[in-house]
Amino acid sequence: MPELPEVEVTRLSFADRIAGARIESLRMGKPLRWPLGVEPERLVGQQVLGVRRRGKYLLIDLSDGLLLLHLGMSGSLSFGQNLGPPGVHDHCDLRTSQGVLRLNDPRRFGAVVFADGENAPVAQKLLGRLGVEPLGVAFDLQQFVTALKGRKAPIKQVLLAGDVVVGVGNIYASEALFLAGIRPTTRACRISRVRVAGLREAIQNVLARAVEKGGSTLRDFSNAQGESGYFQLEAMVYGREGAPCRVCGTPIKAIRQGQRSTFFCQVCQKS
DNA sequence: AAAAGCCCCTGGATGC
């Protein structure tokens, strides 16, 4: 579910409320994608310094270590004082002096991993080869051009891979390519500099807009306060197979790329 | 080095 906007919206919905809290206990439920890596007691008594985001990971800075959190495909967080008893898909309860942070994740592709610091091997394994942050100043045009020059794969899949630029998942890849007028199947290395510049802006715009709208709630996403997102209502192509293009009226096409669905307009995205 | 496939897992929608 969660791409950069959903993860960022989630972060914004509880970061201030959990900052400064003291950890009282950590309960882990069914196994997630990776083990926590330490005994839960390791965290007890530590203070939460803040919450950052790197790509689709949330980084909870502790007084002695770091908690890496990933929502996978179906994860969502809740933070509150009265969450009630954990349900069958609540696989992590981090109880703090300011409330409980709970991960609900039916498919369990998500993860909660403890690392001694950002340079610890486990943190490096997960964060080490992530690409540039698309909403940061480091998302430089020349670097983007150079990176894409070295890729013969379809641009949609290069965006999804996350080693050039992070945070762009299946929804926003289709959306950004539509805004840039680029066909998803075009080889990354074949896109002209001018069009790469347009793609960079499209990525920035679509992600920023999605954050503003609270993310996309397709099935059941909500932020840590339980609020839904609304970006899906203004999606130009994602999930709109057969529906008229909002620009030219041509029916939107759906194809498969690397076992994921891709949506585009064959008129607005000629190449 | 890059690209392509394969999984991990549960649940909802669809079709017979």
Added chain:
DNA sequence: TGCATCCAGGGGCTTT
């Protein structure tokens, strides 16, 4: 109503 099949926001790992 019951059951099989397909699909879903991700991404690390293995194999070409």
